[in-house]
Amino acid sequence: MLRTLGLLYRPEIGAIVGAFLVTCAFSSITDAFLTVDNFITVLTISAELGVVVIGVAFLMISGEFNLSVGALFALAPLTVIALTNQGLDMTLSFIIAILLSALIGYICAVITLKTRIPSFITTLGVMFAIRGILLMVTEGFPLKYRGPPHYLMLTLGGKTPLGFRVSIIWFIILLVIFTIILELTPYGNHVFAVGRDVRVAEALGINAKRIKTINFVLSGILAGLGGCLTLDRLKMVDPLLGTGLELEAIAASVVGGCSLFGGYGSIIGAAIGAIIIAMVRCGLVLVGISAFWYTAFIGGILVIASLINKYVGDWILKRR
Amino acid sequence: MAAISRNIAIVLAIVLLIVGLAIGYGVGSIAVKPTTITVTTTIPGAPTTVTVPTTITVPTTVTVTATPKVEKKWTVYFIPHAGPADPFWACQMRAAEAAASLIAEIDLKFVAPERYGIKEQIELIEAAIAKKPDFLIVTVSDPEAMDPVLRKAIEKGIPVLAVNIEDYRPEEERIPYLGYVGMDERISGEVLAKEALKRFKEIVGRLPKRAVVGIHQPGLICLEMRTDGILKVCKEMGIPCDRLDITMDPTKAMEILKSYLAKHPDTELIFTLGPCGSHPAIKLIKEEGLVGKVYHGCIDLSPKILEAIKEGITLCAISQQPAAQAFYSVIAAYLYLKYGILPPMKIPTGPTVVDKANLEIILKQIETTGGA
Secondary structure, eight states: OHHHHHHHTTTTTHHHHHHHHHHHHHHHHHHHHGHHHHHHHHHOOOOOOOOHHHHHHHHHHHHOOOOHHHHHHHHHHHHHHHHTTTTTHHHHHHHHHHHHHHHHHHHHHHHHHHHOOOOOHHHHHHHHHHHHHHHHHTTOOOOOOOOOHHHHHHHHHHHHHTTSSHHHHHHHHHHHHHHHHHHHHHHHHHHHEEEEHHHHHHHHTTTTHHHHHHHHHHHHHHHOOOOHHTTTHEEEEEETTTHHHHHHHHHHHHTOOOOSSSSSOHHHHHHHHHHHHHHHHHHHHHTTTTTHHHHHHHHHHHHHHHHHHHHHHHHOOOOO | OOOHHHHHHHHHHHHHHHHHHHHHHHHHOOOOOOOOEEEEEOOEEEEESSOEEEEEESOOOOOOSSOOOOOOOEEEEEESSTTTTTTHHHHHHHHHHHHHTTTTEEEEEOOOOSOOOOHHHHHHHHHHHTTTTTTEOOSSSHHHHHHHHHHHHHHOOOEEEEEOOOOOOOOSSSOSSSEEEEEEEEHHHHHHHHHHHHHHHHSSOOOOSSEEEEETTOOOOHHHHHHHHHHHHHHHOOOOEEEEEOOOHHHHHHHOOOHOOOOOOOTEEEEEEEEEHHHHHHHHHHTTTTTTTTTEEEEEEOOHHHHHHHTSEEEEEEEEOOOHHHHHHHHHHHHHHHHHHOSSSSEEEEEEEEEGGGGHHHHHHHHHHHHH
């Protein structure tokens, strides 16, 4: 029985129970929670956040943080709009924006891995730098897209005839791809190994620096892509877009069962974590509790999730 | 083996989630049907057996009618682009709640992003629409970005009222909301220029030789509208007036204005469009000993500007009265819902002119609402 329990203890269990409880709580208070409209809104918000979360969780499992994702979430769509408004083709602008996001992820990796400064600090610095540059370049103004609707915007986040946005499909596709990579490929095993213990992983012949660098770049690309998913919905980017998103992404990952120390976690869990965050945001509005409580709620859920992950995990591991 | 069990665990977990959602949905949507009971009674000793069919309908919903009668509550959502962390919106929130507290039928829900954010505001509106509120009050913080979500709300039959920022686009593109509560930016610049020039003439005995408009955020549509109004009036009066980008940085703003005054020493009137530009202008006039030579007029108030009005540096200021915007919009929602009164296309809360004469009443407004 205990053995079965131990096997059952997957990182995402906490998130699934959490999602269940949040759903029950909100739907018992308001009828509007379990409606198609709300379902679509929750999925739209969680898709944009979720794409970023996938990258953050992947990196976190390999034992590093990337706090610059919120700033990249603004930088990429801003680059797309700025270049397109200058007359460049939007597809090309998009490729440049994603390459730029990848480059910034790479820079974070190089600084962190060469100097051994904690990634928490290096990426915090990069986040401030990008945000500052964005504010300076835009002088604080939102940048508007001036052209006609472009197929790229519609492909990334356009509205489908069923009412939901394409961004949700992207989220699911990326979720499946990264879950397969993490759970079923040797690369995924290496990610876990590097996150658990770098020295042991290196002794086994795994190139830890390479794994971490790739994951930094992936988190950068996914953050940029997440920002671009908002293009069709907003048709403008304000330089403060995605402020605080990095903390929401880490919160979603932790709620989803990722260990803050690396080596443990799941992409599905982190994605459910993103859905929980979106559910709380919408649920509070529906219940009519002032949205200022949102941050406090997320904080509370984060602490509870961390406690559950720690104690339940320890308990099961002891009995194995 | 372990991998198979792990996969089974994932499948189980997903099933659990789906079951959870289903149960949650079930709990939310169980409709209680009235029950019909048939009672058959046999009376002993009677010459015949009489069967009395009695159909009793047991009501499962008990409505308790209290006195005085509690009427239906209308849910009104008030969703601006920033929350009470910004004093301007703290003042609006307080006023909206004050208005709602006077009306029993209104259930006001004031929700806003934690910090300035158009994306977050749109998401809050999307979430609120799912609840199908009876009325929606919003700032049109970015017409293009907000267009789809507000049109969606209107299509769903939710009345929408714009507050503080309206859709400035040409009429055919404008979001078809009911009306707008706030200052008319198209005329605020004109009113400021006319009122300031009138007061200048009263004091000096003639019109100023030259004027300048300091714009702290070029490109921001409401500031550009204010500037256009000022330039139009000055042109009509034959006063040369330049438009100057003074930036948001107060030190830079002072330097830019100072160099302008050095280049054009005949400048006698400085217009600014918000506290960001007004504070440096007032400081410059004081520091350079220009009090009584160069005058100032502005839009929006702050304690420093009120002080300058008292000292005679600022001739007048234009207020948009944020508390009034929130209060009127809640009242407009009530009148619409209760009596079917359509709000006019514009409920102006400004431009109101603040000068030495009405300073006291404005101070009262600041004291009671937290802003003016």
